[in-house]
Amino acid sequence: MQKKIEVLGSLGIFEVSDYIYQKENYNSFIYPSVYKNKIVKLFKILLSNNCKFNCLYCANRKDRDCPRYSFSPEELSKIFYNMWSKNIVDGLFLSSGIDKDVNETEEKMIEVAKILRKKYGYYGYIHLKILPGVDEFLIKKASLYSDRLSLNMETISPEKIKKISNEKDFFKNLLNTLKKLSQINLERPLKNGISTQIIVGSIDEIDRDILNFAFYLYKNYKISRMYYSGFIPVKNTPFENKEPCSLKRQVRLYQADILIRRYNFLPSEIPFDSKGNLFLNKDPKLIWAGKNPDFFPIEINKADFYNLIRVPGIGIKSAKKIIEIRKENKINSPEILKKIGVRLKKAIPYILINGKKIKKDEFIKEKEKIYPEIFDEVI
Ligand code: SF4
Numbered sequence: 001m002q003k004k005i006e007v008l009g010s011l012g013i014f015e016v017s018d019y020i021y022q023k024e025n026y027n028s029f030i031y032p033s034v035y036k037n038k039i040v041k042l043f044k045i046l047l048s049n050n051c052k053f054n055c056l057y058c059a060n061r062k063d064r065d066c067p068r069y070s071f072s073p074e075e076l077s078k079i080f081y082n083m084w085s086k087n088i089v090d091g092l093f094l095s096s097g098i099d100k101d102v103n104e105t106e107e108k109m110i111e112v113a114k115i116l117r118k119k120y121g122y123y124g125y126i127h128l129k130i131l132p133g134v135d136e137f138l139i140k141k142a143s144l145y146s147d148r149l150s151l152n153m154e155t156i157s158p159e160k161i162k163k164i165s166n167e168k169d170f171f172k173n174l175l176n177t178l179k180k181l182s183q184i185n186l187e188r189p190l191k192n193g194i195s196t197q198i199i200v201g202s203i204d205e206i207d208r209d210i211l212n213f214a215f216y217l218y219k220n221y222k223i224s225r226m227y228y229s230g231f232i233p234v235k236n237t238p239f240e241n242k243e244p245c246s247l248k249r250q251v252r253l254y255q256a257d258i259l260i261r262r263y264n265f266l267p268s269e270i271p272f273d274s275k276g277n278l279f280l281n282k283d284p285k286l287i288w289a290g291k292n293p294d295f296f297p298i299e300i301n302k303a304d305f306y307n308l309i310r311v312p313g314i315g316i317k318s319a320k321k322i323i324e325i326r327k328e329n330k331i332n333s334p335e336i337l338k339k340i341g342v343r344l345k346k347a348i349p350y351i352l353i354n355g356k357k358i359k360k361d362e363f364i365k366e367k368e369k370i371y372p373e374i375f376d377e378v379i
Contacts, residue, residue: 004069005079008046042127043080043089047071047109051097055154055165057202057231057239060097064236070099073111080112081120091125091147092116098131106134106142113145127192132173136180143184148192148224151178155198156205156213163203182221193224200253201245202231207253208267208276215260215267225261228253252278259285262316263309286312289350296350297357300337301330313346334358 033042048070051060059066071079076094083089094112099105109128116122127148130139142149151174155161158170168174178196185194196217198210214226230245256278259265263285271287273279279287289296289312298311300322308319321340325331331353338344348360 001079004071005045007067007069008049008071009044040090040125041088042091042093042125043083044093044095045071045076045080047073047076047094047096047105047112048099049097050099052100053098053165053167055168057164057199057234057237057242059234059237061237064234066236073108073115077112077115077120081116081122084122084124091127093127095129096131102131102133103135103138106131106138110138110142110145113142117145125192130177130181132168132177134177136184139177139181139184143188143190146190148190148195149181149185150195150197151181153178153196153198153217155203156209160203160205164199178217178221178223182223186222193222195223195225195227197227197229199231200228200249202239202242206272206276207249207256207278208270208272210253211256211260211267211270214257218261226257228257246280248280249278252280252284256284259288264306283312285310286346297352298350299352299355301326301354311347311350313343313348313350315341318342330354 033040046060048068049060049066050068050070051058051062054061054063058064080089080092084092092113094109096105096109109131113126113128116126125148126146127150128142128146130142130149130151132151139149153174154168155164155170161168161170161174178194181194198213200210210228217223217226228250230247230250231239231242232244233240233242256270259270260267265288269288270284271279271291278284289310295307295310298307300308305319305323308314308322309316314322318337318341322331322337322342325336325340331337334344334348334353337347337353344358345360348358351358
């Protein structure tokens with residue numbers, strides 16, 4: 001049993017090779033996620049690593065020679081509930097390879113959630129994967145027991161999916177399933193919404209196309225989050241000799257994604273290099289500010305919310321606080337800005353306080369913080 005948990009847990013983690021996981025070096029099946037600025041531990045596991053598909057990068061692909069394991073819904077729900085009761089994990093994130101039939105596999109995954117809710121009275125976090133091409137009634141059923149549902153788009157276009165899988169149809173298996181998921185979420189919103197994930201760096205997709213696609217999904221499918229999982233080569237797969245995706249590329253994609261999703265940037269405003277990729281050496285908001293000198297400086301006591309959040313070092317929370325403080329008093333010193341979380345080192349060149357520039361020297365010792373900004377919602 002322990003072996004099964006280790007294998008299916010490590011493969012579950014592998015599916016989402018996220019920045020924070022790689023950075024924090026967590027146990028193989030406990031996946032850290034940030035929710036309301038706190039790290040929560042998700043038990044991320046596969047129901048089975050049997051898969052009838054042959055996606056070229058995937059550890060579970062049919063032709064890969066590896067040990068295969070599966071849980072029964074009863075077995076897995078019991079394991080999870082025991083771990084949750086002992087405070088080892090805070091929530092469940094369940095995915096699976098597609099065994100013989102996509103609907104049959106999804107039914108079993110839903111059964112895990114149903115047993116947890118009905119038999120064990122578990123009301124904590126459950127995130128279920130929706131498998132590509134699954135019937136609509138099963139998505140509806142999954143939504144009854146889940147806080148979040150997600151579908152892996154894997155890549156960004158019909159041309160690109162052909163480079164990963166000969167069997168999956170971009171529209172039929174992926175986008176149409178996401179569309180059904182989106183409609184069900186609009187009719188009866190899930191507590192934590194819906195999300196999707198793509199694998200970055202296994203083929204030749206460029207960041208500009210990735211972010212345009214993310215923008216399209218945010219706008220038309222109302223997804224809560226797009227996850228950018230860096231490709232990691234797996235032994236005994238056709239992609240085993242490819243280079244892994246760098247953590248820096250993932251971080252820059254998440255930073256640009258936040259600008260689009262929460263800071264009102266259009267994808268066309270994000271700065272890219274001549275090949276259409278993000279610059280790795282600097283955060284995209286800082287580069288945008290450098291390229292738009294006419295937009296600055298911003299007067300802290302007058303600027304509206306959307307102008308404030310364009311300033312490097314001012315986030316959504318600190319912009320809201322600035323507006324809140326201004327209702328009572330004028331902001332007269334940089335110390336007030338520092339106290340409410342403005343990163344002055346970054347912001348100073350772009351702001352005025354009562355028409356005056358601030359001297360930079362006093363604030364150069366601030367540390368960089370990137371987690372809360374990048375991973376601000378549970379996955
Ligand atoms: S369908 Fe999913 S689990 Fe199966 S080979 Fe493709 S990516 Fe892997």
